[in-house]
Amino acid sequence: xxxxxxxxxxxxxxxxxxxxxxxxxxxxxxxxxxxxxxxxxxxxxxxxxxxxxxxxxxxxxxxxxxxxxxxxxxxxxxxxxxxxxxxxxxxxxxxxxxxxxxxxxxxxxxxxxxxxxxxxxxxxxxxxxxxxxxxxxxxxxxxxxxxxxxxxxxxxxxxxxxxxxxxxxxxxx
Amino acid sequence: xxxxxxxxxxxxxxxxxxxxxxxxxxxxxxxxxxxxxxxxxxxxxxxxxxxxxxxxxxxxxxxxxxxxxxxxxxxxxxxxxxxxxxxxxxxxxxxxxxxxxxxxxxxxxxxxxxxxxxxxxxxxxxxxxxxxxxxxxxxxxxxxxxxxxxxxxxxxxxxxxxxxxxxxxxxxxxxxxxxxxxxxxxxxxxxxxxxxxxxxxxxxxxxxxxxxxxxxxxxxxxxxxxxxxxxxxxxxxxxxxxxxxxxxxxxxxxxxxxxxxxxxxxxxxxxxxxxxxxxxxxxxxxxxxxxxxxxxxxxxxxxxxxxxxxxxxxxxxxxxxxxxxxxxxxxxxxxxxxxxxxxxxxxxxxxxxxxxxxxxxxxxxxxxxxxxxxxxxxxxxxxxxxxxxxxxxxxxxxxxxxxxxxxxxxxxxxxxxxx
Numbered sequence: 001x002x003x004x005x006x007x008x009x010x011x012x013x014x015x016x017x018x019x020x021x022x023x024x025x026x027x028x029x030x031x032x033x034x035x036x037x038x039x040x041x042x043x044x045x046x047x048x049x050x051x052x053x054x055x056x057x058x059x060x061x062x063x064x065x066x067x068x069x070x071x072x073x074x075x076x077x078x079x080x081x082x083x084x085x086x087x088x089x090x091x092x093x094x095x096x097x098x099x100x101x102x103x104x105x106x107x108x109x110x111x112x113x114x115x116x117x118x119x120x121x122x123x124x125x126x127x128x129x130x131x132x133x134x135x136x137x138x139x140x141x142x143x144x145x146x147x148x149x150x151x152x153x154x155x156x157x158x159x160x161x162x163x164x165x166x167x168x169x170x171x172x173x
Numbered sequence: 174x175x176x177x178x179x180x181x182x183x184x185x186x187x188x189x190x191x192x193x194x195x196x197x198x199x200x201x202x203x204x205x206x207x208x209x210x211x212x213x214x215x216x217x218x219x220x221x222x223x224x225x226x227x228x229x230x231x232x233x234x235x236x237x238x239x240x241x242x243x244x245x246x247x248x249x250x251x252x253x254x255x256x257x258x259x260x261x262x263x264x265x266x267x268x269x270x271x272x273x274x275x276x277x278x279x280x281x282x283x284x285x286x287x288x289x290x291x292x293x294x295x296x297x298x299x300x301x302x303x304x305x306x307x308x309x310x311x312x313x314x315x316x317x318x319x320x321x322x323x324x325x326x327x328x329x330x331x332x333x334x335x336x337x338x339x340x341x342x343x344x345x346x347x348x349x350x351x352x353x354x355x356x357x358x359x360x361x362x363x364x365x366x367x368x369x370x371x372x373x374x375x376x377x378x379x380x381x382x383x384x385x386x387x388x389x390x391x392x393x394x395x396x397x398x399x400x401x402x403x404x405x406x407x408x409x410x411x412x413x414x415x416x417x418x419x420x421x422x423x424x425x426x427x428x429x430x431x432x433x434x435x436x437x438x439x440x441x442x443x444x445x446x447x448x449x450x451x452x453x454x455x456x457x458x459x460x461x462x463x464x465x466x467x468x469x470x471x472x473x474x475x476x477x478x479x480x481x482x483x484x485x486x487x488x489x490x491x492x493x494x495x496x497x498x499x500x501x502x503x504x505x506x507x508x509x510x511x512x513x514x515x516x517x518x519x520x521x522x523x524x525x526x527x528x529x530x531x532x533x534x535x536x537x538x539x540x541x542x543x544x545x546x547x548x549x550x551x552x553x554x555x556x557x558x559x560x561x562x563x564x565x566x567x568x569x570x571x572x573x574x575x576x577x578x579x580x581x582x583x584x585x586x587x588x589x590x591x592x
Contacts, residue, residue, distance in 0.1 A: 034349075037363065043353045044393065063451055070451050118476055120334035120355075121453040133183045137331060137457045139472055139532055140363035 043067075048173035050165065053109070061125060063114055066172045070114035070122050071160060072133075073170065076144065081107055083131065085146035094155045099147040101159055111162050111170060112146045118153035133157070203389075206406035207413050208393035214288075216420030217281040217392070223421055224274040226380065231267040232316075239319065241365035243358035246321035247447045265436040271313050272439045273428045275462035277305060287514055289502030290392040296494040298385040303490055305378045314372040315364040315459065322444035323454050329356045329364070331457060333461045335470075338480040343445050355450060395568055396503025405571040456531070464528030465521050469547070471532040472540035482544065489551050496551055499559030506565040513554050520546045 049066045053073060056062055061074035076084075084098040102110060112132075114122050121137035128134030128141035130149045135142075140151030147156040162172045179200040181187045190196040194392040238257050240249040253260035282302070285291050291299035318329045333350050335345040352359030390401050399405040407413070431439070439461060443454045459467050466483050473479035489496075524543040530536040 017510065037349050039348060039351075039353050040359070043357070054553050065450065066266055068357045070448055116224050118334075119331040120337075121457065122451065136453060137327075150476055152471075152476055152479065165416065 009101045018147055034105045044095065048171055051172065052168060053107070053170055054168040058108065064172070066160065071172055072110070072112055072125070072146070072157075073115040074110040074125075076108050076110055078108075080131075080144045086142065087143065087145075087147075093148050095142065096145075096147060096156055098147075101145055101147075101156070103164065106164060109170070110146060111172065113158040113160055115157065116140055117157060118151070123157070176203075176337070195230070197573060203408065203410045204402075205387060205391065205401035205409040206439065207409050208399055208405060208571060209390055209407045209412070210395065210405075211391065211413065211416070212394055213323065213416075213420055214280070214284040215393075216417050217277050219417035220277045220421055220424050221274070221281060222379065224270060224277055225372065225375060227270050227374070228267065228274060231263050231270065232369070232372065234263050235267055239365075241319070241362050243321060243361050243448070246319060250320045262432070265432045267316075269428065269431045269439065270461065271316065272460070273424070273431070274309065274311070278309065279462070283518060286517070287424075287504045287511075288392055288394060288395050289497070289499075291494050292497060292499075292502050293494065294389045295386075296320065296430060298382060299494060300491055301378055301382045304488075305375055305382065307487065308371050308375050308378070310463065312368055312375070313462070315368040315371070317444075317460060318364050320359060320444060321448045323446045323448060323452075324441045324444040324457070326448035326461065327453050327457050329360060332459075335480050335483075336447060338477045340477070343420060381561050392502060393571065394503060395505060395571060397567060397570070398500065401570060408447065421486065443511060458529055461525065461529070464526075465524035466528075468524040468528030468540045469544045471528070472537065472544045486544075486547060487550070489507060493555070496555045497559050498556045499562065499564070501564045501567060506567050507558075507562060508557050508565065509562045510555075513550060513558060516546070517550050520550070534554060 004050055006048040049064060049071075051062075051064050051073060053062075053075070054122075056073065056075045058075050059077045061072055063070045063072055065071070081098070089095045090099075097123070098151055099107075101112070102108075107112050116123050116135040116137065118135065118138050118140050121135050121141070123133035123135040123142060125133055128150075130141050132144045132146065132149075133142040134140070135151070135153065140153035140159060141149045142153075143149050146158075146159075148154070162170055165171050178435045179197045181190045181196050185427060188459055217333040237254065238249065238253045238260065240246060253264050255261075281553055285299065285302075291367070305387075311405065314328070314332055333356065338349060349352065350360070351357065352363060388401075393399070398499070401410075416459045441458065446454075466486055468484050470479045473482055499507060501507055504514055520543050523539060524547065527536045527540045527543065532540070
């Protein structure tokens with residue numbers, strides 16, 4: 001009896017060891033199959049875009065493409081900045097100060113992803129109930145700072161990583 | 174499977190059949206005892222098989238001319254329309270074929286709902302059917318992306334962004350689906366690959382669907398268990414094949430009507446504008462067959478909530494056999510459930526209508542009412558009505574009410590009307 005038990009234990013060990021090695025092997029093959037779907041090196045290489053902003057008048061904005069997504073660059077008027085800063089934080093679904101959405105000393109420049117945080121459409125400028133942007137797909141209203149005010153979008157429009165290369169050029173990414 | 178043993182007549186046939194019993198399978202499919210009271214609502218299984226084969230054949234041909242690249246896809250579809258011999262015909266059959274496929278599958282699903290075909294012992298047939306339906310939606314969505322027009326691009330953007338609602342890992346999953354930082358060439362490429370794959374997965378599931386059907390046999394309009402074969406059954410061939418063929422011909426007339434007279438009526442003119450990642454069309458609307466779910470998505474003012482509710486609307490159907498507590502299958506004998514069934518039909522049609530309208534004002538109110546009823550129907554109405562309802566008397570066999578009038582002539586007439 002004890003001899004038989006020992007045999008069974010030895011077999012159990014072999015089963016467990018085989019399953020373990022098999023699982024590791026399967027995992028090692030599955031991961032490349034999954035990861036190949038992530039952005040490739042060519043996509044990652046498009047990571048930065050430089051934009052000339054010298055021609056943008058106050059109150060106007062331009063849209064540029066960065067990583068396949070639109071980026072809004074808006075040169076805001078002093079009135080618009082004042083309007084964005086006068087907003088009560090309690091009125092914001094995703095509270096964020098306007099000061100935290102721009103570079104210090106460059107308050108007139110709002111640089112943000114022109115992508116609605118609901119389902120990814122491009123909001124229309126100078127539309128909606130809050131003097132900012134309005135997404136035509138599912139009716140999200142953004143204010144002059146690109147913050148969500150009304151509608152299904154959960155968060156403010158995203159601010160990408162960017163810097164001023166010189167006074168006329170912005171590098172996004 | 175078959176009750177009687179089958180022996181091929183020829184010697185060669187017997188030799189082959191002993192090694193691979195394909196002829197036995199053929200005999201089973203020919204003789205398969207089918208309830209003799211099946212009405213025309215039962216012809217949509219055959220129609221759906223036709224739709225699947227049509228999509229596969231036209232799709233393979235289109236893939237010989239289509240180029241899955243963001244810079245070339247739109248032009249290659251126009252090339253198919255203008256230059257390829259009969260390309261316009263093949264593409265219009267394929268694009269309208271998708272709509273006809275969904276039209277047939279919705280009738281097929283509501284047939285099951287009315288006659289209780291999802292109930293024991295046919296739960297597995299029902300679940301496989303729903304898996305086919307899910308794959309159909311995935312295939313249709315990806316196929317709609319391939320022409321790379323404005324609706325293709327923005328439809329793809331909105332649908333893939335549904336996954337960004339998942340907490341914590343949502344954005345990573347969306348980027349992984351895209352293979353880029355937005356819907357872009359890698360997305361188009363993989364959608365083409367999967368769009369080509371999915372119909373064959375559906376074909377495999379169709380085989381399982383029919384296999385699972387042939388174990389208990391067909392449900393029927395009176396929804397009772399029948400002996401097979403018996404006075405209540407007829408062989409599948411020629412009785413059912415000829416009926417299916419006639420229904421298919423009528424269906425093909427409607428199909429051809431769309432293809433030849435109004436091939437673009439079910440599409441959106443925006444999709445004849447090449448994809449532009451900088452401009453979203455003013456009204457993004459999915460294809461008509463997804464509109465009820467789109468209405469449910471938009472009825473919720475919260476991103477994650479809307480996405481969860483939309484997926485729940487589909488997945489709740491998987492547990493339907495266990496939500497329905499009634500012992501009677503067919504709604505013919507369920508006077509209360511029958512009324513709720515028609516309310517559900519109207520509710521889904523209304524959701525489809527408001528899904529195409531802007532999400533504001535009265536449409537938003539209707540979408541919310543419709544969504545609430547949709548879920549109430551399955552979660553509350555089905556279990557409670559099944560429990561409380563006093564059902565009408567059920568005939569002992571199919572022959573009884575049809576041939577003799579049974580014990581209750583009024584009942585017999587009623588069934589006759591339905592049949």
